[in-house]
Amino acid sequence: MNKKIPRIYIMNSLKINTYLVLPENEYHYIKNVLRMQENDLLEIFNNTNYVFLATIKNIKKKNITVFILKSVFKSVESNIDIHLGQIISKDEKMNFTIQKSIELGVKSITPLFLNKIHAVNNYIYTEKKIIRWKKIAISACQQCHRNIIPKIKEPIDLQSWCANFQKKETKIVFHPESLFNINQLQKSIQEIYILVGSEQGFSKNEIKKINNYGFISISLGPRILRTETASIAALSILQFQFGDVN
Template identity: 30%
Template structure:
């Protein structure tokens, strides 16, 4: 397969561009691409450019070729609202959600979240998750990068989106997605933390107009539930 790279900046229509240090390091030192090898660059704004790697000493450049307008985005505008999960579970969720076509990811702090983030630590983790999203786009062929929004407490976030269309996964607390009308515009899917939602949080979701749904009689782990829900929505209304 031809390697795909996100180019963090505007790509000109033709000519040669210098590869940013991080991109060049990944291409030359990690993937060990050689001078003249084909590659694909995309800037995250839609479309991609065929290119060839040019190596001069330790620096990397790209000779730009044809630009293609390719839209691999899902017709659904799903925002995955994921309660913070511990360890590397959030990395997994971000990566796989991007592969499944999510429009954006909103991390939220829930009462039973094992992981607690604030201040500089939260900012660093957000930047890391955004880079995970970039890498997932490189792998999956997406040319638009979903945004990972800054972390917010659940209840204030619910107040800000009150009245918008959304679902909250609550094992044993509702019906499935079957029979729901295809959404017009953005739809939010809320996933609880390892310890599950509290009754107060579920009540806040109810008050915001979000409908409780279930994915059947089994209880999913937090890192599985959102991905399963995205797959269901893509099969029901999207491009699966």
């Protein structure tokens, strides 16, 4: 059985047959977590559809140098672009949603405040979370072998996000009282925007306003799902119906 080659993300342009000193923040992970040694192989991805195979040449105090051996084109991106608008949930739930959504192939994630007042009152607090969410995105790609890092967009209030789109775009909001399901969507979707609410869901008045922006209400079944479950269920179904999960 082939040994799994560890993967790391480097935000640099890379070239084969060159030496590269890894960022200092990778030292602890490679040396102490992975316990890698000189001459071990490492796979590097850099937000392109190429992966770079490298070998560790030397490990010094807080400093690791690798030699890039070759590059290989490798795309595991879905054939459908799914953009998730997610009402911001509690820390662990939001972290989980971001991680699993990326593993399921989401193209971008926009954290959403329910209203503009909430956005103003919580934006500074959320700025710290954005850094954490972007790290989770990289870690998820590292795990699931995606090479393009999905975008974690700046948080915005729900109404402003809904108003950004054109009428021709496919947009859906998940609501348990809807009479429609995903099977009733057209079969030629290549890009779709999905909206998932908080634990409390959306009120009837909120759904009416969202529908006025061209969002189609879709049900995920008769059971009431947690917000993080709804995101995962929706992405799984969409990838099965229109994407690359089969």
